[in-house]
Amino acid sequence: MAGVGGAETTGRKARWTVLNILVVVYALFPVLWIVSLSFKSKATLADGNFIPREWTLDNYAAIFSTTEFVRALVNSIGIALIATAIAVVFGTMAAYAIARLDFPGKRFLVGVSLLIAMFPQISLISPLFQIERSLGLFDTWPGLILPYITFALPLAIYTLSAFFREIPWELEKAAKMDGATPGQAFRRVIAPLAAPGVFTTAILVFIFCWNDFLFAISLTSTENSRTVPVALSFFTGSSQFEDPTGSIAAAAVVITIPIILFVLFFQRRIVAGLTSGAVKG
Amino acid sequence: MAEIVLDKVTKQYPDGAVAVKDVDIEIADGEFIILVGPSGCGKSTTLNMIAGLEDITSGELRIGGERVNERAPKDRDIAMVFQSYALYPHMTVKENMAFPLRLAKVDNATVEKKVRDAAEILDLTQHLDRKPSNLSGGQRQRVAMGRAIVRSPKAFLMDEPLSNLDAKLRVQMRTSVSRLQKQLGTTTVYVTHDQTEAMTLGDRVVVMRGGAVQQVGAPQFLYDHPANLFVAGFIGSPSMNFVPAGLENGVLRSALGDVPLTDRVRGLLAGADAPREVIMGLRPEHFEDARLVEEHLRGGGVTFTSNVDVLESMGSDKFAYFSLSGEQATSQELAELAADAGSADVPGGGVSLVTRISAASTATEGEQAEIWFDADKVQLFDPDTGRNLTYSTE
Amino acid sequence: MSHALTTETKEKPGPSPKAKAALSEGKKAERRLGLLLCAPAILVMAAVAGWPIIYSVWLSLQRFDLKFPDRVEFVGLDNYVTVLSNSYWWNAMWITIVITVVSVLIELVLGMALALIMHRTLVGRGIVRTSSLIPYGIVTVVAAFSWRYAWTPGTGYLAEIVAGGEPVLTEKIPAVMVVILAEIWKTTPFMALLLMAGLALVPDDLLKAAAMDGANAWQRFIKVMVPVMKPAILVALLFRTLDAFRIFDNLFVLTGGSQGTSSVSMITYNNLIKGLNLGIGSTMSVLIFIAVAIIAFIFIKLFGTAAPGSDNGRR
Numbered sequence: 001m002a003g004v005g006g007a008e009t010t011g012r013k014a015r016w017t018v019l020n021i022l023v024v025v026y027a028l029f030p031v032l033w034i035v036s037l038s039f040k041s042k043a044t045l046a047d048g049n050f051i052p053r054e055w056t057l058d059n060y061a062a063i064f065s066t067t068e069f070v071r072a073l074v075n076s077i078g079i080a081l082i083a084t085a086i087a088v089v090f091g092t093m094a095a096y097a098i099a100r101l102d103f104p105g106k107r108f109l110v111g112v113s114l115l116i117a118m119f120p121q122i123s124l125i126s127p128l129f130q131i132e133r134s135l136g137l138f139d140t141w142p143g144l145i146l147p148y149i150t151f152a153l154p155l156a157i158y159t160l161s162a163f164f165r166e167i168p169w170e171l172e173k174a175a176k177m178d179g180a181t182p183g184q185a186f187r188r189v190i191a192p193l194a195a196p197g198v199f200t201t202a203i204l205v206f207i208f209c210w211n212d213f214l215f216a217i218s219l220t221s222t223e224n225s226r227t228v229p230v231a232l233s234f235f236t237g238s239s240q241f242e243d244p245t246g247s248i249a250a251a252a253v254v255i256t257i258p259i260i261l262f263v264l265f266f267q268r269r270i271v272a273g274l275t276s277g278a279v280k281g
Numbered sequence: 282m283a284e285i286v287l288d289k290v291t292k293q294y295p296d297g298a299v300a301v302k303d304v305d306i307e308i309a310d311g312e313f314i315i316l317v318g319p320s321g322c323g324k325s326t327t328l329n330m331i332a333g334l335e336d337i338t339s340g341e342l343r344i345g346g347e348r349v350n351e352r353a354p355k356d357r358d359i360a361m362v363f364q365s366y367a368l369y370p371h372m373t374v375k376e377n378m379a380f381p382l383r384l385a386k387v388d389n390a391t392v393e394k395k396v397r398d399a400a401e402i403l404d405l406t407q408h409l410d411r412k413p414s415n416l417s418g419g420q421r422q423r424v425a426m427g428r429a430i431v432r433s434p435k436a437f438l439m440d441e442p443l444s445n446l447d448a449k450l451r452v453q454m455r456t457s458v459s460r461l462q463k464q465l466g467t468t469t470v471y472v473t474h475d476q477t478e479a480m481t482l483g484d485r486v487v488v489m490r491g492g493a494v495q496q497v498g499a500p501q502f503l504y505d506h507p508a509n510l511f512v513a514g515f516i517g518s519p520s521m522n523f524v525p526a527g528l529e530n531g532v533l534r535s536a537l538g539d540v541p542l543t544d545r546v547r548g549l550l551a552g553a554d555a556p557r558e559v560i561m562g563l564r565p566e567h568f569e570d571a572r573l574v575e576e577h578l579r580g581g582g583v584t585f586t587s588n589v590d591v592l593e594s595m596g597s598d599k600f601a602y603f604s605l606s607g608e609q610a611t612s613q614e615l616a617e618l619a620a621d622a623g624s625a626d627v628p629g630g631g632v633s634l635v636t637r638i639s640a641a642s643t644a645t646e647g648e649q650a651e652i653w654f655d656a657d658k659v660q661l662f663d664p665d666t667g668r669n670l671t672y673s674t675e
Numbered sequence: 676m677s678h679a680l681t682t683e684t685k686e687k688p689g690p691s692p693k694a695k696a697a698l699s700e701g702k703k704a705e706r707r708l709g710l711l712l713c714a715p716a717i718l719v720m721a722a723v724a725g726w727p728i729i730y731s732v733w734l735s736l737q738r739f740d741l742k743f744p745d746r747v748e749f750v751g752l753d754n755y756v757t758v759l760s761n762s763y764w765w766n767a768m769w770i771t772i773v774i775t776v777v778s779v780l781i782e783l784v785l786g787m788a789l790a791l792i793m794h795r796t797l798v799g800r801g802i803v804r805t806s807s808l809i810p811y812g813i814v815t816v817v818a819a820f821s822w823r824y825a826w827t828p829g830t831g832y833l834a835e836i837v838a839g840g841e842p843v844l845t846e847k848i849p850a851v852m853v854v855i856l857a858e859i860w861k862t863t864p865f866m867a868l869l870l871m872a873g874l875a876l877v878p879d880d881l882l883k884a885a886a887m888d889g890a891n892a893w894q895r896f897i898k899v900m901v902p903v904m905k906p907a908i909l910v911a912l913l914f915r916t917l918d919a920f921r922i923f924d925n926l927f928v929l930t931g932g933s934q935g936t937s938s939v940s941m942i943t944y945n946n947l948i949k950g951l952n953l954g955i956g957s958t959m960s961v962l963i964f965i966a967v968a969i970i971a972f973i974f975i976k977l978f979g980t981a982a983p984g985s986d987n988g989r990r
Contacts, residue, residue: 016797023792027806030860031813033832034821046829094716102702103709109717116724120921120967122940123960126734126947127727150723153716173334174367177438178381178428179355182708188380192371211814213924214940218948229816233928245824252817259812267805270812274865275872336702353704 031256037249045245059250069251071223072231076255079141079227080209083148088202090149091156092194096186098157099164100172117154121147125218132219139221147215152205159204159273163197164190200273203262210258228255283345283435284310285331285468290340292326292492300326301492303340311466313459315483317473318515319621323492324472325440331470332438333357344435355384360429364441366421368413368428374400375409378427385432399427402461419450426461436468443478455481476516480504488512490617506674510560510667511614513660519565519600519635520618523610525664526561533659535561536607536632538585543657546671550661553670560610562660565600568636570644571651584653587634592646601644601652603634614667728964734957741951754958764959766935767942768966770851774938775919778858782915783908785859786866793867794874807864815861819928822857847934854936857925862918866911873907874900913974917967939963 033050040047041054063069098106128147129138137143167190175185216230226234232251235244263270285308292301301323308314316324329335331342333354342350349357360381368377375396382392400406403423413421422442429437442458443451459482462469473479479486480500488495488503488511496508500516507513513521526535531547533540540561542550571584593600609632636652644650661670738750758764793803810818825831826843834843843849877900885899901908923940930936932945943963947956 013797016792017799019792020796020799020803023789023803024806026860027809027864030818030821030825031809033825034817037821037824037830048829048832048835050832090715090719093712097709097712101705101709101712103706103713105713106709109713112720112725113716116720118917118967118971119724120917120940120960120963122921122923122943123731123964124724124727125944126953126957126960127731128723129947130734130953131727131730146719146723149719153720157716168365168367170363170365170367171369173332174361174363174369174428175380176334176354177332177359177361179384179432181353181355182704184384189369193369207812213814213816213927214944217927218944229814229924232816232820245830248820249824252814252820255814256817259814260809263805263808263812267801267808270808271804271868271871274811274868275875 034249034252034256037245038253040246040249042246059246060254063247063251063254068223068231068234069228069247072226072228073254075141075223075225076210076227076229079144079148079225080206082141083145083152083209084202084206086145087149087152087156087205088198091153091160091201091205092198094153095157095160096164096190096194099161100169100190101182113154113157116151117158119151121151121214125214128215129218138219139224141225143219144212144215144225144227147219148209148212152208155208156201156205159201160194160197163194163200166197167193196269197273200266200269203266203270204273207259207262210255283468284308284312285436285470286341286343287327287331288341288343290327290330290342291338292323292330292335293338299492301330304489304492304494306487306494306497308468308470311468313462313469313471313482313484315471315473315479315486316489317476317479317486318489318495319617320474321491322489324474324489326492327489328438328440328470328472331436332359332361358434359436359438360432360434361438361440362425362429362442364444366413366425366442366445368421368424370413373410373412374405374416374424374427377413377424378431381428381432387432395431396427399431402430402464403427418446419454422446422454426458430461430465430467434467436470437462439469439471441473442471444473444475458482477518480516486516488515490515490614506672507660507669508672509614509669510562510612510662511618513562513662513669514615514618517564519637521660522563522565522634522636523615523662524561524563524605524632524634525608525610526559526661528555528557528559528661533559533561533661536605537561537634537654538583540583540656540659543581543659545657546659546661549671549673553672555661555670556663556665558664559670560612560615560662560664562662563654564658565635565637567658568601568638568652568654570638570642571653572643573639573641574653579653581657582653582655584651586649586651589644589646589648589650592644594640596640598640599638599642599644601636601638601642601650603636603652605632605634607632610664612662612664612667731957731960734953735961737954739952739954739957741953750954754954755962758955758958758962763935763937763942764939767937767939770936771920771922771938771940774851774855774858774922775916778855778862779912779915779919781855781859782863782866783912785863786870786911789863789867790870790874794871807867809864810861811864811868813861815924816928818861819857819925822853822860822925823929826853844930845934847936850930850934850936854922854925854929857929858919858922861925862915866915869911869914870904870907873904873911876907877903909974913971916970916974920963920967920970939966 036050036052037045038059039055039057040052041056041058044053047053094109097103098110124147132138132143137146171189171193172185175189176182180188211229212227213229213233216227217233220226220230223231228251232248232255235248235251285306287304287306290301290304291299293299304323304327306314316327318324326335330337333349333352337350341348344357344359369380372380378396378399379392382395387395396409397406400409403426405420405423405427408416408420408424413424416424422445425442439458443454446454455478471478471482473482479488483500485498486500486503487497490511496503496512498506503512503516507516510523514523524535524537526533526540531542533542571579574582587603587605589601590604591600591602593602636654638644638652642650659671662668663670735754736749736751737747738753739747789807793800793807796803823844825833828834828842834841843853881899881903882895885895890898921940922938923944926932926936926938926941927944932938932941937945939959940963943956943959946952946959950956
């Protein structure tokens with residue numbers, strides 16, 4: 001991995017180290033800042049210092065004592081998990097079919113999901129707002145889960161079909177020759193091998209759902225289904241808190257924790273997932 | 282166990298491309314038959330059609346007398362060994378071999394016994410609990426064989442099963458595949474692009490080119506009596522030498538000198554309606570250092586003198602290479618063979634010649650040598666159709 | 676070889692109706708299974724995306740203000756005239772274009788640098804990759820709040836150091852610059868990952884050969900790496916351009932669209948959810964959709980990008 005034509009010298013290593021530190025600082029600075037804010041006491045909140053002068057857990061205690069935040073956290077987790085599960089199951093089925101089977105309308109399906117992947121979400125807000133209101137889905141879990149599934153499906157289908165394509169074609173032929181029906185070949189040979197890919201896709205889809213703000217702010221109106229990113233933005237100016245900065249920072253840190261955990265433990269998988277679909281497409 | 286019959290089997294893709302056309306092959310029960318040809322000749326497509334992995338566009342495929350065109354692979358009761366082995370990476374050796382039996386809902390005790398037996402035959406007993414990723418290439422190959430034999434199918438299909446092994450192991454596995462097939466007596470269809478495998482393994486060999494069968498026969502028969510230029514050039518290593526020649530008054534005029542037609546050759550040519558320009562084919566082993574040929578034999582052949590380009594000593598014998606001035610033999614089939622061998626764009630004019638001569642020869646690289654060849658072994662081909670004008674079935 | 680051949684055949688377009696009769700049992704089962712497996716995805720996408728798209732076109736042709744639900748009527752293209760002759764709409768369009776173009780260009784440069792670092796670094800590759808995934812993964816709203824507080828005088832360190840205590844977020848141009856910065860921070864790693872996938876396609880031997888031929892590092896990059904990576908670069912650009920064009924979250928938190936910093940998504944949201952004007956909101960939705968289609972079309976025509984995923988889906 002050494003640069004072309006050069007030996008690994010200490011100078012080289014030092015230069016890489018500096019570059020790497022720059023990258024790490026770039027990536028972490030805003031995160032550390034919001035963490036720092038969340039630990040500042042009321043008195044020092046507005047001192048503009050990067051590192052808190054007084055450390056406190058008050059902000060966390062405050063948000064967890066409000067139903068506004070706790071309810072939003074439950075909504076966020078529930079909605080993201082359900083949407084992820086459904087999108088991954090549907091996506092796995094469709095991706096397998098696209099990668100492996102020959103059937104009419106395959107190209108059409110690929111085209112449509114591509115279209116949705118590039119689709120400006122805002123364009124769906126107005127019709128969905130109206131449709132969900134008339135169906136009674138507005139401000140409910142399903143009202144958010146459905147659009148999440150829809151927009152996560154193209155992502156899931158692309159990532160998964162890239163994974164499926166890496167499974168040698170001959171394995172399925174072998175399964176067929178060994179007497180398996182297409183269904184059995186899928187269940188007993190392909191599914192176990194695709195499991196890592198499915199897991200990776202699930203992480204990516206979860207991050208997508210967890211992140212969403214536009215659908216959540218447009219298609220909800222109460223604590224009933226409001227997710228954390230939206231609840232956060234409503235802390236602002238709420239009379240419930242004298243100064244919402246500390247609460248917002250604490251809530252922001254709480255919803256960042258799962259992301260940090262994913263990134264720490266599954267860095268390799270996430271990189272593979274994001275790039276596998278991209279190499280070809 | 283059963284015989285397999287391909288009756289005018291054709292594969293045409295929706296875009297109109299014909300991969301296989303009108304293939305007729307009758308494979309007897311217990312026979313080991315080889316489909317051989319350069320890549321793109323339709324051999325794998327043919328195998329996949331027998332397997333049921335590809336649809337048959339027209340014609341009929343019968344296994345054990347029954348038409349099976351419409352049957353799914355699982356209902357044909359045949360097993361296949363793939364080039365990549367296609368072992369299930371998440372299953373142990375044992376689970377891999379047991380998989381077809383489990384799918385067939387065989388009871389546990391039987392599965393256990395059959396897997397043990399197969400492992401015994403293939404010397405895999407101590408590896409049963411390992412995953413394929415922990416096995417060597419040869420072991421993986423044997424597991425793939427094991428998975429095929431456990432359920433005692435009507436036939437084995439093998440798609441270049443040895444081509445992923447290194448040269449030495451390939452030779453070793455070749456003999457064990459052959460032994461296994463004899464032992465089990467199961468009808469086997471084996472696809473390869475390697476003519477050595479074709480020669481050494483099969484009871485009979487089917488040579489294919491461009492989706493059509495060129496010739497079917499026992500390996501030695503194909504070697505001695507190729508039906509056309511393609512088969513002549515494909516079978517044998519180093520391959521047959523081709524030299525253009527003009528046929529005049531019972532004499533062949535060529536870059537090797539004038540070759541008189543022997544009685545045998547003349548007899549065969551008589552009924553063949555030969556053109557004036559032909560291609561003369563000579564196997565490398567039909568040449569010899571003229572000094573080592575006994576006097577009374579010399580008259581039955583032709584002697585020529587040329588500069589030795591390259592001399593390779595194999596120990597048991599020597600290969601001497603010559604380039605002669607004169608036209609190169611040209612035909613569509615030869616061009617295709619050259620393309621397949623990757624030698625199409627090797628520069629060099631004139632006629633190149635490979636001879637296999639005795640190790641006792643004193644021929645030296647870069648010096649003139651006197652070479653003799655047996656005129657009775659000459660085979661003549663029509664340059665336009667590729668047909669062997671001296672073809673006989675004796 | 677034979678493997679590639681058979682794979683190839685699977686890609687051939689569906690058999691002609693004539694060949695249908697000859698389909699074996701296996702082939703029919705395969706088609707059935709294929710359709711069956713795709714059915715749920717197709718149904719969901721049709722119901723939640725397909726139908727609403729059509730419906731929004733229909734809505735955009737009507738006067739439909741939820742504050743006056745009795746006065747719904749078909750007005751043809753009137754809404755389009757209203758929107759397209761409105762200066763707020765055009766301001767939002769320009770803001771969106773500026774944010775998109777500037778942030779994507781900077782991201783391309785930074786992303787390429789980051790991709791090279793991640794690809795070639797001698798030390799701590801895992802740490803670099805892990806930490807650069809954080810901006811990608813973090814909730815946009817969280818990052819936006821972090822930036823907002825950093826730029827808020829009194830609370831934030833950047834307001835003091837960079838802006839000398841001036842409130843940057845309350846003026847149009849500085850505010851847009853901050854929004855662009857936030858965009859760049861958040862999405863550069865994603866760009867870098869896409870580019871890194873392209874870097875992985877550049878054979879090491881090719882670079883060695885170029886070095887032997889006397890190319891220096893910069894020449895190797897421009898003359899060897901960039902041409903080989905071109906498809907990956909174009910795909911990354913297309914993805915990011917379309918994504919940047921939808922900018923909403925960052926703006927919502929950072930400026931709330933005040934001082935004329937609204938993007939098209941923002942102004943649509945305001946008309947729709949705050950103004951409850953379904954007719955105008957839908958018209959804007961349709962216009963944004965058309966704009967996105969034009970961008971995609973330009974990319975595909977101008978740069979000859981194969982539509983991303985088109986060969987992906989066909990294998």
